[in-house]
Amino acid sequence: xxxxxxxxxxxxxxxxREIRSIVNRNEVEQLSLTISTVxxxxxxESIQLARAVGSALESVGVDIAIDMLSxxxxxxxxxxxxxxxxxxxxxxxxxxxxxxxxxxHSRFAEEAGWQNPFGLTTLSIDDRLEEQRVAENGGEDxxxxxxxxxxxxxxxxxxxxxxxxxxxRPTEIRLARSDRFxxxxxxxxxxxxxxxxxEPESKDAAAELRAVNTDARPSQNLNPLSAEYxxxxxxxxxxxxSLAVARWRGDERPIAGGEQVDADTGTETNSELDPDSAxxxxxxxxxxxxxxxxxxxxxxxxxxxxxxxxxxLTAEDVAFTYEFLADTTRGSRRxxxxxxxxxxxxxxxxDVTDLSETELEFTVGTSQPVAERALEVPVLPKHIWDERTxxxxxxxxxxxxxxxxxxxxxxxxxxxxxxxxxxxRTDREHVTLARFDEHFTRRDGVDLPEPTSERLRIQxxxxxxxxxxxxxxxxxxxxxxxxxxxxxxxxxxxxxxxPETTILESPSWSFYHVGFNARKAPFTNPRFRxxxxxxxxxxxxxxxxFHGYAEPIAxxxxxxxxxxxxxxxxxxxxxPFLGTDGDLxxxxxxxxxxxxxxxxxDDGNLRVxx
Amino acid sequence: MLTQVLLQLVVVVTLMxxxxxxxxxxxxxxxxxxxxWRARIRxxxxxxxxxxxxxxxxxxxxxxxxxxxxxxHWNLTWPIYDVEGEFILWLQSFEAPAITxxxxxxxxxxxxxxLVFPVIAYFALSNTRPLRELLTAYTLNYVLGLxxxxxxxxxxxxxxMPELVDALLYDTYPQYQxxxxxxxxxxxxxxxxxxxxxxxxxxxxxxxxAIYPKWFLLATGLGVSIAISxxxxxxxxxxxxxxxxxxxxxxxxxxxxxxxxxxxxxxxASLRDxxxxxxxxxxxGANAGFPKTPPSESTSKSHSHSDSDSEPxxxxxxxxxxxxx
Numbered sequence: 027x028x029x030x031x032x033x034x035x036x037x038x039x040x041x042x043r044e045i046r047s048i049v050n051r052n053e054v055e056q057l058s059l060t061i062s063t064v065x066x067x068x069x070x071e072s073i074q075l076a077r078a079v080g081s082a083l084e085s086v087g088v089d090i091a092i093d094m095l096s097x098x099x100x101x102x103x104x105x106x107x108x109x110x111x112x113x114x115x116x117x118x119x120x121x122x123x124x125x126x127x128x129x130x131h132s133r134f135a136e137e138a139g140w141q142n143p144f145g146l147t148t149l150s151i152d153d154r155l156e157e158q159r160v161a162e163n164g165g166e167d168x169x170x171x172x173x174x175x176x177x178x179x180x181x182x183x184x185x186x187x188x189x190x191x192x193x194x195r196p197t198e199i200r201l202a203r204s205d206r207f208x209x210x211x212x213x214x215x216x217x218x219x220x221x222x223x224x225e226p227e228s229k230d231a232a233a234e235l236r237a238v239n240t241d242a243r244p245s246q247n248l249n250p251l252s253a254e255y256x257x258x259x260x261x262x263x264x265x266x267x268s269l270a271v272a273r274w275r276g277d278e279r280p281i282a283g284g285e286q287v288d289a290d291t292g293t294e295t296n297s298e299l300d301p302d303s304a305x306x307x308x309x310x311x312x313x314x315x316x317x318x319x320x321x322x323x324x325x326x327x328x329x330x331x332x333x334x335x336x337x338x339l340t341a342e343d344v345a346f347t348y349e350f351l352a353d354t355t356r357g358s359r360r361x362x363x364x365x366x367x368x369x370x371x372x373x374x375x376x377d378v379t380d381l382s383e384t385e386l387e388f389t390v391g392t393s394q395p396v397a398e399r400a401l402e403v404p405v406l407p408k409h410i411w412d413e414r415t416x417x418x419x420x421x422x423x424x425x426x427x428x429x430x431x432x433x434x435x436x437x438x439x440x441x442x443x444x445x446x447x448x449x450x451r452t453d454r455e456h457v458t459l460a461r462f463d464e465h466f467t468r469r470d471g472v473d474l475p476e477p478t479s480e481r482l483r484i485q486x487x488x489x490x491x492x493x494x495x496x497x498x499x500x501x502x503x504x505x506x507x508x509x510x511x512x513x514x515x516x517x518x519x520x521x522x523x524x525p526e527t528t529i530l531e532s533p534s535w536s537f538y539h540v541g542f543n544a545r546k547a548p549f550t551n552p553r554f555r556x557x558x559x560x561x562x563x564x565x566x567x568x569x570x571x572f573h574g575y576a577e578p579i580a581x582x583x584x585x586x587x588x589x590x591x592x593x594x595x596x597x598x599x600x601x602p603f604l605g606t607d608g609d610l611x612x613x614x615x616x617x618x619x620x621x622x623x624x625x626x627x628d629d630g631n632l633r634v635x636x
Numbered sequence: 637m638l639t640q641v642l643l644q645l646v647v648v649v650t651l652m653x654x655x656x657x658x659x660x661x662x663x664x665x666x667x668x669x670x671x672x673w674r675a676r677i678r679x680x681x682x683x684x685x686x687x688x689x690x691x692x693x694x695x696x697x698x699x700x701x702x703x704x705x706x707x708x709h710w711n712l713t714w715p716i717y718d719v720e721g722e723f724i725l726w727l728q729s730f731e732a733p734a735i736t737x738x739x740x741x742x743x744x745x746x747x748x749x750x751l752v753f754p755v756i757a758y759f760a761l762s763n764t765r766p767l768r769e770l771l772t773a774y775t776l777n778y779v780l781g782l783x784x785x786x787x788x789x790x791x792x793x794x795x796x797m798p799e800l801v802d803a804l805l806y807d808t809y810p811q812y813q814x815x816x817x818x819x820x821x822x823x824x825x826x827x828x829x830x831x832x833x834x835x836x837x838x839x840x841x842x843x844x845x846a847i848y849p850k851w852f853l854l855a856t857g858l859g860v861s862i863a864i865s866x867x868x869x870x871x872x873x874x875x876x877x878x879x880x881x882x883x884x885x886x887x888x889x890x891x892x893x894x895x896x897x898x899x900x901x902x903x904x905a906s907l908r909d910x911x912x913x914x915x916x917x918x919x920x921g922a923n924a925g926f927p928k929t930p931p932s933e934s935t936s937k938s939h940s941h942s943d944s945d946s947e948p949x950x951x952x953x954x955x956x957x958x959x960x961x
Contacts (some may be wrong), residue, residue, distance in 0.1 A: 065795035073798065094791050096706065571799070
């Protein structure tokens, strides 16, 4: 009996071990992904791109769901909580490629805002970005190397890694009334210069400039640091001043089939300029600045500037701003809470000292062009923001660490020093700004575009069609947000019928992209990301979704900086589309996934450990 | 812009109502109404006040509701889309300018008319019960519908498939955007309140078909058109419409049960009775059209009543107050 039991034990022990090794292997399940995006109201393109990405992924055996989030929730999920698989949406972009530093460097992967939302942690990219940060213009022989070469190297590495898939750069189309104001398009309408220096042609126009915006967020929140509510910072640019401002040269060409394009306003000469030519950095709140050595920037402020509440603006406020943006807790907590905006700009500054009421000294650790970007951040009044360093609190709720009041306040009324000051707002209806008469641009001897209309009323209207109607029926002067591309053809057709309107067509530095969460499998795998990029026919998407009013791109920078190796050549030079004319070659795509080491089951589902 | 659209709406609906009064209500009912209007108003006043309060609360709640919804964050858009697929696109495949014009008209004008006219038509009846049931059902629709809106985030087809949904109301007639965005938020699509209110009127019209047979036909036609228009115009999913019909059924059934259960005037009277009996007497007895019923009786009374308005005095003087007061 004992022997029999012993014999049985010996013979089954091997069997049990085998069972254990069979049972304890986890199932490799079908890859199931959620695409986050925003609803069509206000951004028709993102949801269409998301559905195109979704159907491409479905055809290669991935299970897909689309999560539609409101604009605020979308940004909170992607930029603050990093809670997503992949998303589709616009990035505000920038006129120089230096924004890639904060967008992709691994040391920003924990931060909120457009600070590495992908969670990309690739040392080779970090190296490229750091080299780009210090490389000087024309520095081929310099120890830090040449800026242009460094940028090219970064862009090529980024294209290879595909932490996100840049899809296209839309053309910005806006509609304005030329019978009320002259001077449309002399400044880029995505910046404050689109609305300063306009010449009112009637008393009414001098009293009020009526803009219409499809995005309701400016009526809800005016916090320049909000990750959720700030997009392109246009309203912030009107309410706040920065030391220097970027001016897009060769900006605008009002093009239209009407006689309203007057040749004498110089539009002809403008159009000869390359639309993607560089921007100038113009002194704004700073009267001037000077490099005393490679690392020291001496800035002189304009005299007698003040905030909208009458408090004088001094060098102390400026120095405070840079410290505060680097950590909105101002050191009161160990867990720092840097600003979600302007992060890369502020990061270039090692130290700021106010020498006198109007003199400052910046110590920087980057090349001069990179450091000068730091001058573009809005100057915040110390007496207001210094009170906002505490952790936001809500009775009965545990507030996330790093949530300072500064980051979540709606900042109404916004007190800045900009050309316009806050007057009034109604949620989802309007935000109205009043001219700040003491602004330095209105002084004699300052040759900068100034606010002309007494008030600037930004009305909220969630659809392009109704916004156009407001402009055409003389209820608004300009569409602040760009028109959605599906109505643009109609606008060009109608333009002859309404001679009082003019179409503003401007190049854009923002771009649409698909972002991957590289913290999660399988997006941790660059090979997987590259094959996903190859599922998208960008050219076709531009045709279908943007009705041709966009440029497909392989790299996320403005044309001036695109290296030849990444120039669009009818297809993506780095991740060419696996198919022709919008038809995905499913067999080839599946093969590409298998080539990247992923596996399909007998039913054709892509199975990945995730 | 908004005032112009509103003015147009008021003029058109007023015209429709006037014509309908002539066609459906008739001279005799109007004559009676002229004699009895005070009593009828008194009968319907409590529930009207309640409806007004709910509507007022509604306008406030719509302002803050979406914030609460996003905190709860129960997003149904994808599940709805996943279940029903592309039914809306099939419906839209019948698109033609004339059909779009018809459904746009129905969605805005037909809807407002459908909600306003029965109030007048039922007011013209000596029996105030249908009127009170109608107003109670409206109130319930708003209360229950808003409750669901607070919990559920869902975007309509136009936000999901903007390029496929062709016949968009707001693209064909952008001016209506100014009107409807005053009352609608884009995350509030489940259930369709347009459908549920229209179906409520339809169900009640079915009940009063003996009195207003022609109105029943028109209400059915309009109600069905409104339900289709919400889908055809890309505003609601078929599932929202189905949920709207269910909501309407619940509201009508509840209204039937609740109306007449509680009496506001009787309650007031009982309060007065307890203090001074003469005061209550002069107050309620002043009404010629209504026999005075002792409060104790009216509160316990169960209403067996027919929908015919040939028995104008079948009701007691008790005034309804639905449960949710």
